[in-house]
Amino acid sequence: MAQSFNNIIRFNKKIYPDKAVLSSIEAFKHLARFQVKHEGDYIIVTLSQINPAVKDIVKEEFSNYVLAKIKTD
Amino acid sequence: MSKTNIMFSLDPQVYPLGAIYNTAYNFIDRAYLFLDGKGNPIKNIMVTIKPKPADVKINLAELKEEFFNELLDNVLRYQITQENKTIREFIIGTALLGSLGKLNPSEEFFTNVESLTKELTRAGREAEVENGEEEKIPDKESTFDDPLGITIPWEEKFQPKKR
Numbered sequence: 001m002a003q004s005f006n007n008i009i010r011f012n013k014k015i016y017p018d019k020a021v022l023s024s025i026e027a028f029k030h031l032a033r034f035q036v037k038h039e040g041d042y043i044i045v046t047l048s049q050i051n052p053a054v055k056d057i058v059k060e061e062f063s064n065y066v067l068a069k070i071k072t073d
Numbered sequence: 074m075s076k077t078n079i080m081f082s083l084d085p086q087v088y089p090l091g092a093i094y095n096t097a098y099n100f101i102d103r104a105y106l107f108l109d110g111k112g113n114p115i116k117n118i119m120v121t122i123k124p125k126p127a128d129v130k131i132n133l134a135e136l137k138e139e140f141f142n143e144l145l146d147n148v149l150r151y152q153i154t155q156e157n158k159t160i161r162e163f164i165i166g167t168a169l170l171g172s173l174g175k176l177n178p179s180e181e182f183f184t185n186v187e188s189l190t191k192e193l194t195r196a197g198r199e200a201e202v203e204n205g206e207e208e209k210i211p212d213k214e215s216t217f218d219d220p221l222g223i224t225i226p227w228e229e230k231f232q233p234k235k236r
Contacts, residue, residue, distance in 0.1 A: 012110045015090065015118070041113065060105035060123065067106060071098040 007047040009059055011066065014041060020069035021045065028062050078123035079133040082111075083144075085118055092147040093118060099143055104136065166193050 011021055021043050025034045032050040036043060050058055083093060097106045100122070107121040122140065124131045166189040222230065 010109075012108070012115075014110050014113075014115050015108045041110075057126070060107075063107050064101040064105055067094070067097050067108070068101055071094055 007050070007059065009045045009047070009063060011043040011045065012041055013038075013043055016043065016066055017070060018043065020066050020073060023073070024062060024066045024069050027065065028058070031058055078105075078121055079137050080119060080121045081137065082117040082119050085115055088118070088144055088148055089151050090118070092144060092151040093120070095147040095150070096140060096144045099147075100140060103131075163189060166190060169193055170196060 021036070025036065025045070028034070030051075031054050032047045035046040035048070037046070038044070045062075047059065047062075054061070085093075093108065097108065097120070100106055104125055105123040109119040109121075111117040111119065120140070122133070122136055124133070124136065170189070170193055219225075
């Protein structure tokens with residue numbers, strides 16, 4: 001995906017609210033270790049120690065989950 | 074356009090962010106979506122769509138076209154929602170006032186939503202005072218009848234007992 005390099009996802013704050021990102025981390029914390037950093041207009045989420053069973057899809061699934069959170073919250 | 078995903082930009086002046094969220098939400102079961110913005114305030118919203126592994130054979134161009142069709146639908150819904158917002162609030166407001174027995178269409182507060190909201194808040198407080206009602210949060214001590222056991226958690230009700 002365009003804005004996710006390696007295990008880093010850059011969420012634009014004007015599109016992705018903090019609350020949605022943080023509550024998604026809460027939901028995914030059993031699958032990886034998450035680090036959150038604020039950098040200008042972006043929330044930088046770094047994933048590490050990813051569960052090997054989901055390592056290929058966890059970033060994309062996480063991004064989808066954040067989108068769903070925005071809609072349902 | 075790359076092989077595994079498709080990327081395009083949308084003008085938020087034409088496609089409101091709310092409509093884009095709704096459209097993206099409708100696609101998350103079939104594809105991975107990512108949104109990004111350019112400019113401050115955002116002048117372009119970049120949408121990236123990548124089909125899920127089960128749908129890799131899906132035609133990316135078709136997926137994009139489908140997205141745009143769905144987006145148009147959502148833009149229309151969004152516009153109607155925005156246009157009818159005031160009317161909706163007004164109808165709900167008058168209905169609530171009616172239920173409080175304060176309905177009198179000749180009153181000044183029926184001329185706009187703001188004054189109606191104020192009147193509604195005032196009438197609500199008045200009704201609470203009249204009925205001697207205060208916001209009460211039921212605690213476990215003040216028990217109420219629950220013959221069907223609705224308040225019992227599922228685990229307690231159906232989990233097999235450990236021996």
